[in-house]
Amino acid sequence: MSKKIVAVNASPRKGWNTDTLVTEAAKGAESAGAEIQKFDLYRLEKFTGCISCFGCKKEKFKGHCICRDGLTPVLDAIREADGLIIGSPVYLSEMTAVFRSLYERLTFQNLTYNKENYCCNAHMIPVLLIMTSNAPDTYYTQLLENYRKTLNLLVGPTEILVSGDTLQLKDYSKLDWPWTLFDPEAKKARHETVFPQECKKAFEMGAALLR
Template sequence: MTKKIIAVNAGPRKGWNTDTLIDEAIKGAESAGAEVEKFNLFRLEKYTGCISCFGCKKEKYKGHCIRRDGLTEVLDAIREADGLIIGSPNYLSELTASFRALYERLVFQNLTYNADVPCCNENPIPTLLIMTSNAPDNAYEVLLQNYQNVFNGFVGPTEVFVSGETLQLKDYSKTDWPWFFNAEERYERHETVFPKEREAAFEKGKELVLG
């Protein structure tokens, strides 16, 4: 039986770092025989984060966010999937607001407030969480450990993949940023290190399917 993987891009820039690594992970999953459906959160119809309506805490809606908007099809797809690839850039020391909106609703629908059975997710799935950042790879270890712990508990066993010190622009000379870091080093890293990260993302997408 063909496995179904859902890929979610929580970044706005098509063809840049986050999107590229997600696509490499998708190729890896497909190479292992999976079918992949990709969602771009910045291109969906209007949606919000959790509105604290507590509809998902009613027995008949258990494990289902009842809010109907642009995220509904994403949540429904993840609920039926065999694996999840989700990626976001880091903005101001956090993942994007779009990521957070999905994260809130993905997790809260599975939270029961029952000490004996804290999670009602009936379909835990392996997850690959990708973060790209302008900072060094280890700059957000605590942040990512927190996300990993929550995903482990409410979505499924989660691996984190980080690409730091990424190239943000093709031409830094048009900005005042180069004083903050060495732009030439960023160009060089994009040509030498980022291709290896693309290969690593491919392998992690493959492993997501093969286990």
């Protein structure tokens, strides 16, 4: 039976930086023989983050988020998967709100609050966490390391791919006022030279999820 990989795009912009890298990683996993199930979080039915109901802290539902909404099929798919690819842009120095909703529900369901055995996830899977930002690659290293630490503990061994200094618009000359924080020519050049390398890296890291 082929391995299953869940790929999650936590950017609202389909076909842009984050989605492209998630898709490339998924293609890499597919090339290594995986079956891909992709979710665009912005295109799901309505959902929330953790509502602190503590349903997952009952023996009967241990390790299972019992909140039923648009994220339920995503959590169910991850539970059955052999690996997870998840990508988010940085919004105001954090991952997007939809990423956070999934992250809360995915991790908290596995946390027992029992210090002798803090994690009840019996099916740890490799994770590829992708982040894109306007800021340079190293700007959010600490933030990413915090995510890695929690994902390592509660979901599975996590690798990180960062794409910084991304192209945010196709044409910076058509703006109502100049976005002088950025150098459009440098952004374009980077998108044409560095971004394809990052796509290649995403593909390789996606394939490596199955090893």
